[in-house]
Amino acid sequence: MADVSVREAREDDCEEITRLMQEFAKHEGNLHLVKTNIHTVKRDGFGEQKVFDCFVAEETLTTGKPRLVGYLLYMWSFTTMSGRFLFVEDLFVEENFRRKGVGSLLWAKAMKLALSWGCEYMQWMAKRRNTMGINFYKKFDAVETNTDSVMTFTLDNDAMKTACSKIVSE
Numbered sequence: 001m002a003d004v005s006v007r008e009a010r011e012d013d014c015e016e017i018t019r020l021m022q023e024f025a026k027h028e029g030n031l032h033l034v035k036t037n038i039h040t041v042k043r044d045g046f047g048e049q050k051v052f053d054c055f056v057a058e059e060t061l062t063t064g065k066p067r068l069v070g071y072l073l074y075m076w077s078f079t080t081m082s083g084r085f086l087f088v089e090d091l092f093v094e095e096n097f098r099r100k101g102v103g104s105l106l107w108a109k110a111m112k113l114a115l116s117w118g119c120e121y122m123q124w125m126a127k128r129r130n131t132m133g134i135n136f137y138k139k140f141d142a143v144e145t146n147t148d149s150v151m152t153f154t155l156d157n158d159a160m161k162t163a164c165s166k167i168v169s170e
């Protein structure tokens with residue numbers, strides 16, 4: 001196990017969290033699609049109308065200064081069937097720190113939190129080609145819950161504007 005500890009993110013971590021988000025996007029080949037930046041991370045993780053929470057993994061040994069090497073970003077959600085649940089949006093550990101138990105520490109923090117909030121389950125999405133991630137989740141006995149009968153929809157910003165302009169409302 002690397003000399004890494006896991007804690008709740010603080011506002012002064014925003015720059016590092018943004019850096020790790022970009023590394024994650026680069027790893028996934030999506031860097032060109034990233035629209036978030038330090039300002040959106042500050043607003044959405046620490047502002048008055050925050051929408052996410054985050055755990056970070058911090059190491060001090062290599063440089064002598066604390067440095068983030070991983071993060072797990074989550075939000076709370078709710079279904080009529082099961083009530084509240086924890087949705088994991090991002091889980092990422094820097095390449096040099098992988099296979100040292102850091103991802104498991106972040107995951108354990110999220111599991112303990114979900115249990116303490118009385119959640120029936122946690123949920124997240126993974127690309128089918130992401131064998132590294134899938135192997136990780138299987139270690140915790142996670143079950144794939146895709147069904148042929150359920151579809152995921154996305155309404156983008158332009159479509160929302162167009163649709164709104166067609167609907168007469170107050």
Ligand SMILES: CC(C)(COP(=O)(O)OP(=O)(O)OC[C@H]1O[C@@H](n2cnc3c(N)ncnc32)[C@H](O)[C@@H]1OP(=O)(O)O)[C@@H](O)C(=O)NCCC(=O)NCCS
Pocket residue numbers: 027091092093094097098099100101102103104105125126127130131132133135136137139
């Ligand atoms: C997935 C990820 C977060 C795991 O973090 P990690 O710190 O390496 O995880 P751990 O060291 O705690 O590994 C726990 C277990 O996961 C599995 N695992 C992790 N990486 C693996 C790999 N490359 N190949 C096979 N199994 C792997 C193993 O079962 C491992 O246990 P073991 O080392 O005792 O065999 C990390 O690999 C990562 O950041 N990957 C890139 C981003 C990503 O894919 N995120 C998930 C998106 S859905």
